[in-house]
Amino acid sequence: MRKGDIKKQAIIDTAERLFYRDGYAGTSVDGILAELKGSKGCFYHHFESKLAVLQTLCAQRAVHARTVFDQVKTNKSSIVERLNILLYCALPIRSGEEKFAALLLPMMLTSEGTILCAEYSRSLTEAFEDALSLILSEGEADESFYTDAPAGMARILLTLLNAFWREAAMAAVRGVSQRGGLDINDILPVLDLYRGAMERLIQAPFGSVDIIRAAEMMPLLLKATNQF
Numbered sequence: 001m002r003k004g005d006i007k008k009q010a011i012i013d014t015a016e017r018l019f020y021r022d023g024y025a026g027t028s029v030d031g032i033l034a035e036l037k038g039s040k041g042c043f044y045h046h047f048e049s050k051l052a053v054l055q056t057l058c059a060q061r062a063v064h065a066r067t068v069f070d071q072v073k074t075n076k077s078s079i080v081e082r083l084n085i086l087l088y089c090a091l092p093i094r095s096g097e098e099k100f101a102a103l104l105l106p107m108m109l110t111s112e113g114t115i116l117c118a119e120y121s122r123s124l125t126e127a128f129e130d131a132l133s134l135i136l137s138e139g140e141a142d143e144s145f146y147t148d149a150p151a152g153m154a155r156i157l158l159t160l161l162n163a164f165w166r167e168a169a170m171a172a173v174r175g176v177s178q179r180g181g182l183d184i185n186d187i188l189p190v191l192d193l194y195r196g197a198m199e200r201l202i203q204a205p206f207g208s209v210d211i212i213r214a215a216e217m218m219p220l221l222l223k224a225t226n227q228f
């Protein structure tokens with residue numbers, strides 16, 4: 001790794017640690033630099049803002065999620081099981097992503113949060129599109145799914161997946177903001193809607209697409225919304 005890349009990654013790693021500890025709003029560029037004992041010139045050489053650091057971190061989280069999927073042993077899994085494993089790994093609100101979810105949710109109602117979610121969604125689509133296209137092609141071949149354009153459908157499904165986690169996160173934020181708490185009925189209709197839409201689009205058997213169990217997602221959302 002080149003010297004400049006090492007310094008850039010050091011900024012990202014330090015910022016990530018402070019974001020988790022103090023939250024995005026509670027972390028400043030000066031605070032990052034104080035931890036690094038670095039200069040503003042160095043910071044702004046690599047990033048134009050604190051948000052740009054977090055956007056880069058999102059891109060790295062997406063690549064990490066794809067690595068997690070690639071490491072899962074799926075050779076004995078059915079096509080439908082492989083689809084569900086991919087959808088799960090591409091989901092930012094799941095086991096293993098608790099800290100990042102707790103960082104992300106308090107930002108959902110801000111303009112910076114809107115920008116961040118769009119960037120994260122784009123990065124996740126870029127990371128998983130080829131693998132999902134392959135799964136859909138194989139599912140078409142063995143008649144598990146029915147789609148004329150696996151590559152195009154992969155992008156559509158990932159668009160739906162990104163819409164799902166963003167809507168679920170917003171439902172959690174609204175529940176806390178408006179009622180002071182979160183109920184599973186805030187999440188279940190959203191999950192059922194997107195799960196059913198995915199099944200219909202690829203003509204998969206009813207009830208075969210999981211995405212994530214609500215019982216797993218609820219504690220993550222509850223923990224993340226405790227940050228408010």
